[in-house]
Each structure stands twice: as C-alpha cells, then as structure tokens.
Amino acid sequence: MKAREIAEFVGGELRGDGDVEITSVAGLTSAIAGQVAFVEKDLEHPETAASCLIVPTDADTSHANHTTVIAVSNPRLAFAQVAAVLHPRKRRGAESHTTAVISKTARIGANVFIGAFTCIGDETSIGEGTQLRAGVMLGDNVQIGNDCLLHPGVFIEDGCSIGDNVVLHAGVVIGADGFGYVRDAPDTSAEAAATPHQVGGEYLKFPQIGTVVIENNVEIGANTCVDRGALGETRIGAGTKIDNLVQVGHNVQIGKRCVIAAQTGISGSTVIEDDCVIGGQVGFGDHARVKSGAIIGSQAGVLPGKIVRPGVWWGTPVQPLDEFKRQNAHLKGLGRLRSDVRELKRKLGQGSDD
C-alpha cells in the first residue's frame, strides 16, 4: 500500500513522498522502514524510523524531513483502519478436519473452516466463511452466523444463537446454566443473598432452560462466560465488546456498542443499555439497569435494582464521579477534622478523652 493510497483511504492530507511503500503498522519507537506509525499529539521530536507517520491535522510537520506524513483528525482511528487492511484477520479456508465430529443434521455453509477435535451437534447451522478453530464444541440447535471466528476451546451450549462477524476468544463458554436455585423451605430464595434464610433445606435448581442471543459484530474475550436465560434469553447487542474473564448472568440484556473490561460480573436480569462503558472488576447486582451512555469506573459495585443514569460513576455503591471524589477528599481530611474537634472540645473545657 503506497502512502498516497493510505492517505486516500483514511481521508487524510498527504505531506511528503506519496510513493513510499508501506507493508505493516508499528509503534512509533519500534517502527522500521516500510512501516506506518501514528502520534496522537504534535510531535516535537519525531524520532521514528517509520516511513510514514499519521499525525493530527494541527501537527507541525515541518521537521519531519524524511518521513511521509498523513494528517487526519483522529490519528488513532486512521491507524486502526490502516492496520485492519495491512493485517487482516487470518483467514483459514474451507476445510473440515478429518477428526471433526459433525452431526449429519448439521448445516455447514460455504467456505467454513472446521478445525481438529471439533464437535458440531444436531441441527446446528454454521454460516458462510465462519472459522471454528481446534477444539470448538457446539451443542445441538446452535446457530452461528457468517464470518465468525471461534478460537480454540470455545463451547456453545444447545440452542444458543450467534450473529455474523462475531469473535469468541479461547475458552469462552456460552449458554451454561444460570445460577438460580430455590431452597426447599418456605419462602426463601438462594438469589436473595442479602436476606437471612433458614438453615437446612436443599437447593433445587430453578429451571435454566432459556437461551443466549449474541448479535452481529460482538467480540468476547478469553474464558468469559455468558449464561443462558432461566426462562427467557440472555442477549448481547450488536457491536458490543467484552474482555476476558467476564461473567454475564442469566437473562442479562446488554445493549449495542457497549465496552466491558476484564473480570466484571453482571448478575441475573441486569440491563445495560446501548453505548455504555464499563471498567474492569465491576460488580452488578441483579435487576440493575444502566442507562444508555453511562460510564462506570473499575471495581465499582452496583446494587441490585439500582438505576444508573448517564454520566460517570465510581465506587461501591456507585456514585457520580464528582461525589465519589468529594467523599474521598473528605476521607483524606478526616484526621484533620478529628484534631479540630478535639481542639474545640478543649477550648470549651470538655477536655479530650479520646
């Protein structure tokens, strides 16, 4: 790809030699000749060996003597767009490994890659161009769309449905039973972990016979678990990205274009609307609702039933970021406050006995 073509592709302004050939992307300092790098802010010391640099439109590039420069409004985005072209997802061609165990009633689309030691259950369908890497296990009546990429060891339980262009990383488990039990004693429920309960009854599984629906363009990180609905469905909206080791409970509804970082846990029936950004290790109680556009910081805790409005939130229980910061400042000042009170007591002749 010539620098000129890259500039056209990302809608940027070319400065310098447009004929230089670019074969791959790299970081600014590690780039070598033939590579394109990017900077997000104006570049004072352009010490890069990259042949092409993507920079912000307001960057002063007069000092970039030997490097071709492409100026764009969002260099990081342009860089990612170029990377997607220069480093396309590895495409494994049509193949069905001899070791694969495929039900006779499965429906396999064109150009599907089926790796070694895979299992495909009855009435399961796989869309065109999808890749099932080694060790992928699909239950019965599973539907997988087109151009999906399932990494090694992914397991999808009976009846779950996956859209197009979905990426599931290694070890992902979709559709295991949700965590719901009823205690064999009057009026107690295992789900009400905050309520005292009677001792001695056995736990009977509440039916976990729903399903999971994952919409188009979702990506789910390694070893993440998405439980099936108890009676209805668990759903992950189009374009949502979920990191590694995340827990998505039964009947959770996640909207479109959400981003959820690693090790976050979402309890049953919680709703996260569109365009939310959730940090890592966040915990959601059941039946919470996060309104569209809300941002929740890492390690936050959302109580059961809580409604989180748009804005930035942090802490356990979650508070608006401003309040959380103010409270933390107050906390830092507690020692001082205590001294002040002691001094006031002394002045008023109370003495100080603490």
Add this chain to the structure above:
Amino acid sequence: MKAREIAEFVGGELRGDGDVEITSVAGLTSAIAGQVAFVEKDLEHPETAASCLIVPTDADTSHANHTTVIAVSNPRLAFAQVAAVLHPRKRRGAESHTTAVISKTARIGANVFIGAFTCIGDETSIGEGTQLRAGVMLGDNVQIGNDCLLHPGVFIEDGCSIGDNVVLHAGVVIGADGFGYVRDAPDTSAEAAATPHQVGGEYLKFPQIGTVVIENNVEIGANTCVDRGALGETRIGAGTKIDNLVQVGHNVQIGKRCVIAAQTGISGSTVIEDDCVIGGQVGFGDHARVKSGAIIGSQAGVLPGKIVRPGVWWGTPVQPLDEFKRQNAHLKGLGRLRSDVRELKRKLGQGSDD
C-alpha cells in the same frame, strides 16, 4: 402432565380445570397455552396466556377466569419442582465415542456416556449413569460417582474424588496445584503477602500433593477452579452450589448447602461452614472461618484469619450489615460535618484556615 397431577405433586390446592394438559414451564408474560407459570405475590392483573398458574395460598384468584390455578405456600419452589419433571436433564445414553482415549485400567460403570475427545486415566473409575461430554479430561486415580454430568472441557487432575449427582460446567478445573511457594531466603513466605520480604530469592513450590473431594449434589459453574490441597484435601460439601469463575484455593473446606456466587475467591485453608450464602466477587484471605449460616454480600473482603459469625456481613473488611450501613451514612454526612466544624471554629474565633 395434567394440572391435577401437578397440584398433587407439589401439594397444592387446585382451583379450576384439573384436566388441562401442561407440557412445559415458562415465564408469566411469555407463557402460551399448554404451559405453567408462577407468581410470587398476589396477581392483580393476571395477563398471562399460561394454561396453569402457581400462586401463593393467600392469592385472590377469583379474577383468573380461564386459567387453572394451583395455590401453594412457596410458588417458586413448586414451579422449580414441576420444571424438574417437565424439563429433565438431558440424558445421554450408554456410549463410548470411538475417539475417546480410555486407560485399560479405568473402571467404567453401567450406562456411562463418554463423549468425543475425552481422556480417562489409569485406575480412574466412573459411576453408573454418569455423562462425560466431549473434551472432558480425567487424570489417573480419579473417582467419579453415579449420575454426574461433566460438561465439555472439564479437567480433573490425578487423585481427585467426585461424589454422586455432581454437575461440573464447561471449563471447570479440579485439582490443579494450589498457589504456595517458599522463598529461598530465610524466614520469608510467599503466602504472607502482607509482610515485607527480602528481595532476590527464588520461589520454590511448597508441595501441592493433596487432593480434592467434592461431595454429592454439588454443582460448579463454568471456568471455576478448585485447587488441590497442599498436603491434605480441599473439600466441597454436599449440596453446595458454586457459580462461574470462582477460585477455591488449596485446603479450603466448604460445608454443605452453601451458595457461592460468581468470581468469588477463597484463599488457602479458609473454612466456610454449612448453609452459608456468599455473594459475587467476594474475597477471602487465608485461614478465615465463616460460621454456619453467615451471609456475606457481594464484593466484600474477609481478612486472613477472620472469624465471621452468623448474620449478614458486607464491606471490606467485612462488618455486620448494620454497621456497614451506618458507616456509609456517616460517610455521606461528612461534608455536612465538616461545615459544622468550620462554623464552630469561626464562632470560637479560630477562623477557618482550611
């Protein structure tokens, strides 16, 4: 199953047509004809198409014209009991897939299902009616009881023992080494993370040669890990239910009928007695003890060696729920308290310099 039979089965009072045929369970709003649903509280607007409704005994069902009603003391429990009959666990019959790799010294009971790409080690025994789904790996000298269900990709290390009717979800790892090391420098221990230590010594593995015992009727969620004992055993008591992505450290003892939600971590040698309920993302330091019947809220933190008495606990470090709430209320009032102190200082002529 006729409504009459359901009423008898759950010990409920039948109101309406007992001959209606019920084939499956469903949620109240999504149910259709031929299904049974339930409500936990009195039903003001019984807008359901279910043919049968399980309701509390005190419910006014005079308005339920067309729906057969069954009144019971605990509708959720009755519903779960009916679901267990109408939606029994999928039973895979006696089969040993041709791809399975089974030691000649393994002992396989009657009616055992052995899926594709499974491994069964030397001297390992599998009880009657147990199902090993695809990709299950069992080490040597593993004992599995009757009627267990091991989902795809479960791994059980050498020497571990599993009771009857145990369900292990996909990706569960039982019996990996516990996390114990000794630093090759005098008097320091990797386990004492809270103590300063000397720099430079290598970590030598403390022996992790114990085992894991999982008693009857335990269910363990996807990708959860239960480490083997260092010298003794790690044990999970009968009827205990553990959610996804939970970490159970070496030598942990979990009692009977406990419920432990997702992403909780339990450090080495901690004891959780019978009938405890533990929320999600809770962390337990090592050598803690949770007394029978205690309830610990999500994201709580239990310090090493802490004894948690019966009652409801929350926060880090855990406190009785009442104290935790009071402290949170105090926190919310800190800004006000600070203003008050400033005003007092002003009145006493100290001025305010903060």
Add this chain to the structure above:
Amino acid sequence: MKAREIAEFVGGELRGDGDVEITSVAGLTSAIAGQVAFVEKDLEHPETAASCLIVPTDADTSHANHTTVIAVSNPRLAFAQVAAVLHPRKRRGAESHTTAVISKTARIGANVFIGAFTCIGDETSIGEGTQLRAGVMLGDNVQIGNDCLLHPGVFIEDGCSIGDNVVLHAGVVIGADGFGYVRDAPDTSAEAAATPHQVGGEYLKFPQIGTVVIENNVEIGANTCVDRGALGETRIGAGTKIDNLVQVGHNVQIGKRCVIAAQTGISGSTVIEDDCVIGGQVGFGDHARVKSGAIIGSQAGVLPGKIVRPGVWWGTPVQPLDEFKRQNAHLKGLGRLRSDVRELKRKLGQGSDD
C-alpha cells in the same frame, strides 16, 4: 532417603536416628511412620507420628523422644526442598499420541511428551523434555523451551514464546487479542473509560498484532489469560508465579520473581517491576508502574498511571498500609466524632438540627 541424607541435603543439624527411612512428606498431624513433617515454631506438644521432623534451630527438641529431628533456619523452605526430591513432578516420557495433529514444519525436541488431541502449528518448536498434556493447542510460530509442563487445554496463540521450565495450568490462554478499540468518531477512545464519549460510533479493533514472551521458571495458574501486545510484547519475567483466573492485559510488563494471587487483573501497559507481591482480586488501571519490591494487599485498586513505590499498600485507590489503617480507624470513629460535634453545637447554642 534416610533422615541423615535429608539433613545433609538441607544443611540442617541432625538430632536422633539418622538411619530412619523417609519416603514422603506430610502435614504434622496427618503424618505417619516413614514420613517427614515440619513445624515453624517451637513444638510444645509434638503429637505427630512422623518419623522425621524439620524444626527451627532454636526449637527445644528434648521431648521428641521417638522422632528424628532436623534443625534448620527455615523449616518451611527445607520441607519444600525435601518434597521436591521425594515428590518430583510426574515425568511423562517421550511419546507422541496417535491422535495429535502436528504440523510437518514443527520442530519437536528430544523426550517430548505430546498427549492426545493436541495441535501443534506450523514452524512451532518444542524444547527437550517438555510435556504437552491432552488437549493442548499451539498456534503457528510458537516457541516452547525445555522441560515445560503444559496442562490439559492450554492454548498458546501464534508467535508467542515460552522459556524453559515453565508450568502452565489447565485452561491457560496465552496470546489472545488484547482489549483495545477505537471508536469511529472523532477523538474518542474506548480505552479512556473515565472520559465521557460520543454515542453511536462503532468500535474498530486497534491492532493486536504483538506477542507474549514468558521467561524461564514462570508458573501460571488455571484459566489465567495473558493477552498479546497490541504492537509490542507482553512479558512475564523469570521466576514469576501467577495464580488462577488472573488477567494480564496487552503490553503489560511483569518483572522477575513476582507473586500474583488469584483473580487479579492488570490493565494494558502497566509495569510491575521485580520482586513484587500482589494479593488476590487486585485491579490495576492501565499504564501504572509498581516499583520493585512493592507489596499490594488483596482487592486493592491501582489507578491508571499511578506509580506505586516500594512498601506495603492497600485499599482503593491504593495507599500506604499505615495510612489505610489510620483512615479505617477514623472511619470507625465517625459516629463518635459526629456526637462530639453535635454536643459542641449544643453548648454553643446552635441547637442540633441533624
């Protein structure tokens, strides 16, 4: 191994019969004849059936009538050293299971064990004496050193590099894509979870084309994930030990001889220098730096970009342990403080209206 040989091996002082034969290690109370146990403190009631006891040098062993005693400065270390000899890692000999799928271009060293249902990709190399247990999947261009042990179901993605004597427990995922996206809207980034963002744009993957390097003598716990670098590498230093269910983000650099407990999550580009000890469920924001020798308590939270100096740290956000304890004490005293202020207000004639 005779007690005398053990004493020599650990550099300890033998007291009693040096000829007693020891075949295995055990805990103090469960040990039987022929076993060696240890105590860390002086033993008042030496109620053990062990034939040999490792004790601290200052222990009074005059009452240990029938037990051979070995006195050392660090009994736990000596015990671990003896255990490593008496209970060596199970060594599976040279074997390549008939079901293994091995690329013709893979390079397999001498005495390598290749279990059932394994996959080894193109140009991948496996060092001498390494064991790949059942279901291990290696991508292309993976390099594995000598004497490694990869437990069942481990997956290593293309291009990653593993040193010598590395142990990866079941379900470990090395080299999956890091979690980095760019929103298709000006000047917004999915990584800046703390900044408000525009609604509506799709997330495009930031290139995740780097690699993972794991140095010698590293051990990684079950179901832990180590993501590949975005452009550069993710690196885990020699001798570092990582527990189960840990998340290591892209471009994270972990130094040598670190210990990281279960369920901790480390965001992108964070650096943990040598000889750090990290508790369980700790969360690290991106681009943080933990200086060599720092100790961070469980459930702590390290803000993005934070520099953590040597010392002991706890809390969210992390503080020096002393400050954290002082703040907790202040918190406990808040109710008292509030009463004091109310009393002061009353004395000054303000009344009390809260």
